[in-house]
Amino acid sequence: MFGKLQCCVLRRRMWRRLCGIGLLTGWCLMGQTAPKAVNHTFTHDRDVETGFQWPYVPRWDGAYLVGLANNHSNGPVIVTIDRDGKRDETLFTMQDAGHINLTDMAASSNGEIATIGSALGGGERGTTFLARISSDRKTQVVTRVWPYCAMVVAFAPDGTIWTIGHLKDEENTREVAFHVLRRFDPSGKLLGSTTLNVKGRNTSDETSYLRSSRDRVGWYTRGGEYIEFSLNGTEIARYDGPVGLNETDINGVGLSAENDFVIGQLANGKSEFDMLDRQNHTWVPISIPQEFATTSMRVYGFDGTTMVMSHTNTELRRFTATKLKN
Secondary structure, three states, X not given: OOOOOHHHOOOOHHHHOOOOOOOOOOOOOOOOOOOHHHOEEEEEEEEEEOOOOOOOOOEEEOOXXXXXXXXXXXXXXXXXXXXXOOEEEEEOOOOOOOEEEEEEEEEOOOOOEEEEXXXXXXXXXXXXXXXXXXXXXXXXXXXXXXXXXXXXXXXXXXXXXXXXXXXXXXXXXXXXXXXXXXXXXXOOOEXXXXXXXXXXXXXXXOOOEEEEOOOOEEEEOOOOEEEEEOOOOOEXXXXXXXXXXXXXXXXXXXXXXXXXXXXXXXXXXXXXXXXXXXXXXXXXXXXXXXHHOOOOOOEEEEEOOEEEEXXXXXXXXXXXXXXXXX
């Protein structure tokens, strides 16, 4: 009935990059004095050994690093690692599904997991879905959302699940809408649906970034815009991304509990990290202590106000953000 769902069996291109591969020939972090609105210093907290070789780039959400293994199978494995390196692995299955592709996943502050993707069963029938897995991993609520194809997902602080993706026709022959924001309650009930007007309007959103803080949800688009929303889905503000930043150079983003948004990039043989200055609608370079920097580091996200980055393929490096007195 649904066809092969070509739009929804695409692996996130950014996830194809092994997080342990060093892409740089050198490291250079250029710091400058930030405006008062984003005057921060980052200090090394500690390193955490995970003991897990990530096949796809994970992300830090809530109190967990969350990622997956064995995707494009009848049973992908969702992997979470806590602040102390304790690992938990959850086999994800669906009834009558012979091939499952998880497109994105997120963790809540209390350890729930949200994941989106597509599933094919017998006779090439398929569907797209949103799944919410309880913190004890004993129950899951699966909501079939076809012909909607969610590409990114996040938990909002009020417990709702947000997704952004595109809408197809029932016969799976064409896309009828792009950049569709849909919000769901804990039972999977649709709370609202909005088509967003963004740059690059006729492109899929599988390599964009959807994140949340204590009071908002932020979306960094493939077209190089950063948009923030209130919890009822209303747009708060939008900002152009760093000048000259290409989509393929982004190596992760993070939105802290205090609404500090950081974007990392790999460009010109160096790693750089920029923080959004909302007051001036600009991006301010930030730095981390040189002695703790390595060429393979990428931004995984924020644990509260602590920035979590990769160190090696099995080790995390945590940095505490401190706002300097004005």
